[in-house]
Amino acid sequence: MNMNILAKIKRGLSTQKHLYFLFGVLFIIPNCVLFVTDPMPVTVGIASIIIPLAVWFGVLLLSRKPGIIVWILLPKVILDGGQLVLLYLFGESVIAVDMYLNLISSNASEASELLGNIFLVIICVFLFYTLPTLCLAFYSVKIKDSLPDVFRKKWGKISLLLLMAGVLSGCLSFLQGNTFSVKKDIYPANAIYNLYFAFDKANRNKNYHLTSANFTFHATKPVQVNNNREIYVLLVGETARAMEWSLYGYERETTPHMDKLSGLVYFKDVITQSNNTHKSVPIILSAASAEDYDILYQKKSIITAFKEAGFHTVAIVNQKLTGSLISTFYREADTYIDMSTFNTGSYLTSLHDDAILPYLQKEVDDAEGNLFIVLHTYGSHFNYYERYSKEFAFYTPDKAEGIRATCKTKLRNAYDNSILFTDYVLGEVVNILEKSGACSSMLYLSDHGEDIFDDARARYLHASPIPTYYQLHIPYIIWFSDNYQRDYPEKYQQALKHKAWPVSTNSVFHTMLDIAGIETKEADPSLSLTNEAFIVRDRMYLDDHDDPIPFWKVGLKKLDFEMMDKWNISYDK
Ligand SMILES: [Zn+2]
Numbered sequence: 001m002n003m004n005i006l007a008k009i010k011r012g013l014s015t016q017k018h019l020y021f022l023f024g025v026l027f028i029i030p031n032c033v034l035f036v037t038d039p040m041p042v043t044v045g046i047a048s049i050i051i052p053l054a055v056w057f058g059v060l061l062l063s064r065k066p067g068i069i070v071w072i073l074l075p076k077v078i079l080d081g082g083q084l085v086l087l088y089l090f091g092e093s094v095i096a097v098d099m100y101l102n103l104i105s106s107n108a109s110e111a112s113e114l115l116g117n118i119f120l121v122i123i124c125v126f127l128f129y130t131l132p133t134l135c136l137a138f139y140s141v142k143i144k145d146s147l148p149d150v151f152r153k154k155w156g157k158i159s160l161l162l163l164m165a166g167v168l169s170g171c172l173s174f175l176q177g178n179t180f181s182v183k184k185d186i187y188p189a190n191a192i193y194n195l196y197f198a199f200d201k202a203n204r205n206k207n208y209h210l211t212s213a214n215f216t217f218h219a220t221k222p223v224q225v226n227n228n229r230e231i232y233v234l235l236v237g238e239t240a241r242a243m244e245w246s247l248y249g250y251e252r253e254t255t256p257h258m259d260k261l262s263g264l265v266y267f268k269d270v271i272t273q274s275n276n277t278h279k280s281v282p283i284i285l286s287a288a289s290a291e292d293y294d295i296l297y298q299k300k301s302i303i304t305a306f307k308e309a310g311f312h313t314v315a316i317v318n319q320k321l322t323g324s325l326i327s328t329f330y331r332e333a334d335t336y337i338d339m340s341t342f343n344t345g346s347y348l349t350s351l352h353d354d355a356i357l358p359y360l361q362k363e364v365d366d367a368e369g370n371l372f373i374v375l376h377t378y379g380s381h382f383n384y385y386e387r388y389s390k391e392f393a394f395y396t397p398d399k400a401e402g403i404r405a406t407c408k409t410k411l412r413n414a415y416d417n418s419i420l421f422t423d424y425v426l427g428e429v430v431n432i433l434e435k436s437g438a439c440s441s442m443l444y445l446s447d448h449g450e451d452i453f454d455d456a457r458a459r460y461l462h463a464s465p466i467p468t469y470y471q472l473h474i475p476y477i478i479w480f481s482d483n484y485q486r487d488y489p490e491k492y493q494q495a496l497k498h499k500a501w502p503v504s505t506n507s508v509f510h511t512m513l514d515i516a517g518i519e520t521k522e523a524d525p526s527l528s529l530t531n532e533a534f535i536v537r538d539r540m541y542l543d544d545h546d547d548p549i550p551f552w553k554v555g556l557k558k559l560d561f562e563m564m565d566k567w568n569i570s571y572d573k
Contacts, residue, residue, distance in 0.1 A: 016147045019140045020057075020066045020155075026133050027056040027076075030083045031187050037092040039555060043173035044180050050166035051186055058159035061152045067140025070133065079188055081122075081130045088121050091457070092555075093465035095191045096544045098276050100198035102463065184545075197545060204297050205325050211297045219308040219513075219520040221370070225487040231364065231371040231433055231440040232311075232516050234302070234508070236281060237422065238319065238379030239462060241449030242270070242475045243567060244419050252395070254419040257427030263480045265495040267529065269569055270476040270503045271551050272448045274542045275467040280447040280505060281326045283542070285374070287522045289506035290542035290549075299522070301329035302509050306372035309518045314363045316356050317376040330374065335363065352389055353377040353425045360429065364436050371438075372516070375429070379422055379446065382461060384414035388421035403460055408453040415452055430479055439483040441515050445476040445508060455559050465544065466555040469563040472541075476503065478515070478529070491515060491530040498529045502570045504539045538572065 012018045031049050040048070059073075060066040070077065083095055173180045183193040204211070224230070242248045247255045247266055258264060273290040274280040283289055285303070288296035307313045315330035320340040330336050337359050344351055356375055363373060380387060385399055398414040400407035426444055433440040449471045451459035462471045478495055485492045491514070507527045513520065514528035525533035540548035552561075552571035564571060 013136070013139070014143065014145070016065060016140060016143070016145045017151060019136060020060055020147060022136065023060055023066050023070055023133075023140075024053060024057045026129075026136075027080075028053050029129070030080050030087070033084070033087050034094060034187055037087060038094075040185070041173050041176060041178045043169045043176060044178060044185055047166045047170035047173065047180065048185050048187070050162055050169065051182075052188075054159045054162035054166055057155060057162065061147070061156055061159070064146035064152075065140050066147065067137035067142075070137035071141070074134075076188060077130060077133055079191060081125050083187065083191060084125045084129060085118065085121050088125070089118065090464050090466075094187055095194060096465045097194045097198045097201065098279070098463060098465070098544060100195055101201065101278065102276075194544065201546075205328075208297055208325060208328055212300055215299050217300070217305045217308050217520040217522055219305045219518050219522075221309040221311075221516065221518050223517050224370075225439050225483075228483065228487075229368070229370055229438050230516065231373070231436060231438040232306075232512065233429060233433065233440070233442040234284075234372075234374045234512055235426065235429065235442060235444040236284060236374065236376045237444055237446035237475070238277070238377055238381045239448065239450045240380050240419060240422060240446035240475050241470055242268075242473045243470075243563075244416060245423075245475050247477075248475065248567075252416055254416050255423040256420075257423045257430075258477065261427070261430065261479060263482065263485060263492075265478050265480070265492075265499050267476040267478075267498070267503050268500050270445070270474050270505070271472045271539050271541075271569065272446075272474050273505045273540060273551075275448040275471040276463040277447050278324055278326065279542055279546075281376075282329070283505050284445070284447065284508045285326070285329050287509050287524075289504075290540040291506070293542055293546045293548075296325070301332055302512060303329060303332040303372070303374065305513060305518060305520055305522070306516065307332070307334065308520075309370075309516070311370045311372040311516075312367045314367075314371065314373040315376070316359050316363075316373065318351055318353055318356055319376050319378050319381075320350070321376075326376075330376070333374070350378050350386075352387065353379065353421065354389070354428065357425070357428050357432070361432055364432055364438075370516075377422070377425065380415055380418040380450065382450075384411065384418045387414075387418040392417050392421045392424065394420055405453045405458045411452055415450070426477075434481060437483070438481070439487050440481045441484050442479045443477070443508065443512055443515070444479075445505065446474040447505075448472070449474055457557075457559065467541070469556065469560040469567075469569070472551065473564075473567060473569060474505075478511070488515075488517070490532075494530045494532055494534070497532075498534055501529075501534070502536050502539060503529065506540075507534075 031052050035045050035049055060069050063069050086095055170180045182189045184190055244250050245255045246253045247258045272280055273283050282296055285301045287299055303313045313333040314335045315333040316337045317330055318339045321327040339351055395413035395416045397410050398417055400410040448462050450462050451468055451470045453460055454470055480492045507529055510524050510527035511529045513523045514530045525531040526535045528534055539551050541551040541554050543549045
């Protein structure tokens with residue numbers, strides 16, 4: 001019986017006609033998987049399979065030996081492999097712009113942390129998809145048989161008909177009020193378009209110093225408190241999620257310092273505009289937002305606004321950001337301390353965030369006038385276990401063997417310890433500001449959250465093409481010193497008033513300027529949490545092509561909406 005089947009397969013493969021059909025089917029496997037994993041209107045889904053099928057059936061006819069065409073299309077076969085690997089890892093989505101960009105911008109340690117997990121998947125896809133396809137193509141080139149002209153003519157016509165049917169289905173989707181475009185909806189056109197988009201974006205980043213050269217905020221600070229200097233700190237956190245803070249209601253005590261800090265206002269319902277550091281932090285540091293992201297390349301960062309208003313500006317950064325727009329922003333500061341270049345003794349680890357504190361203390365001691373400081377931490381970035389010193393290993397065991405669902409308890413312990421450590425660092429920053437006697441305030445938020453095998457989806461890390469609740473809901477706090485509350489009581493009151501309002505990361509730039517009393521035409525009081533003009537608007541998420549999309553429409557699942565209800569996150573349906 002078995003011999004019979006084998007013989008049949010062999011006989012089936014021995015003709016070019018059969019190989020032709022087989023290649024056509026192999027070529028649209030990624031399309032079929034995407035059809036199942038990615039939510040799309042039926043008409044778009046049908047078009048996304050029939051159009052490429054028609055094209056490949058047509059193209060494969062160009063040679064009497066279709067294997068030759070497969071070899072010519074080797075880059076596509078390789079791309080298909082990459083696409084299947086990502087589908088396995090994320091369970092959805094075409095290769096995104098961010099993934100291409102992350103390939104360029106990730107540092108060695110991040111890549112090596114992830115590569116261990118991806119390696120097995122890559123091997124499997126290669127053995128069960130790429131290699132068999134190429135072997136069959138090789139076989140097709142070798143055998144004497146070739147496609148008869150009658151067959152090619154007939155299937156040429158069928159391909160054309162199929163193509164027309166696919167286009168018709170695409171047109172029908174317009175009639176139903178949906179959008180449909182080849183560059184967004186049809187694989188591999190969308191994957192190739194995303195590659196082009198990534199190159200274009202990298203180029204715009206590179207030319208930022210030219211496109212923003214003539215920009216000025218015309219920023220001023222009309223009011224200065226009597227005989228006292230003012231110090232403002234913007235602390236950019238990393239990968240912290242609000243649900244893991246006892247301040248926000250987490251059952252474990254993870255933020256003891258913030259829990260009892262007087263003058264602290266915490267905003268309960270804050271959603272990040274991106275789950276990717278390299279898109280989220282530029283929004284935090286500038287007037288750009290998901291709604292209007294492209295102004296990023298024309299304008300300078302918040303550091304320049306403070307500088308123009310007479311502040312001495314400092315950026316102390318404990319994260320490797322070399323070559324990114326974020327580090328370009330930090331270079332605008334009078335003093336830029338890049339701690340990622342310090343020798344830690346091992347190239348795989350970075351310094352713990354408390355290493356920032358002595359530098360902060362020195363800047364506060366040395367400067368005489370008004371001071372604006374951006375601190376960029378490494379917070380709770382994977383590997384969590386490496387983010388805190390051993391005295392903070394409160395929840396144990398915390399040393400996970402790898403990033404696997406079976407290690408969830410250990411990962412979660414380590415993650416909670418990293419939050420404890422962040423809480424300690426925040427407390428120390430507040431101590432330094434308080435001791436200075438200045439009129440001061442600190443705004444802290446995280447750039448995005450994180451997945452840690454939280455539900456049946458077994459998702460982990462962040463920056464996936466479609467986010468989850470866990471990647472979106474971030475901690476966002478502002479501490480006001482006693483002096484600040486005395487000198488600017490109305491701003492503190494306004495912050496308190498807005499603590500439960502729906503907020504996004506696009507508020508940081510405007511809030512920070514408002515706290516410091518800086519005036520510029522770029523500041524929008526209706527986005528400032530300390531201003532009575534603050535208004536609630538639909539919260540947008542920055543999609544893969546840098547366009548805004550309401551965050552509840554990015555492809556969140558039922559499990560995400562359940563969590564949002566649990567944590568009182570407001571959204572429209
Ligand atoms: Zn980040």
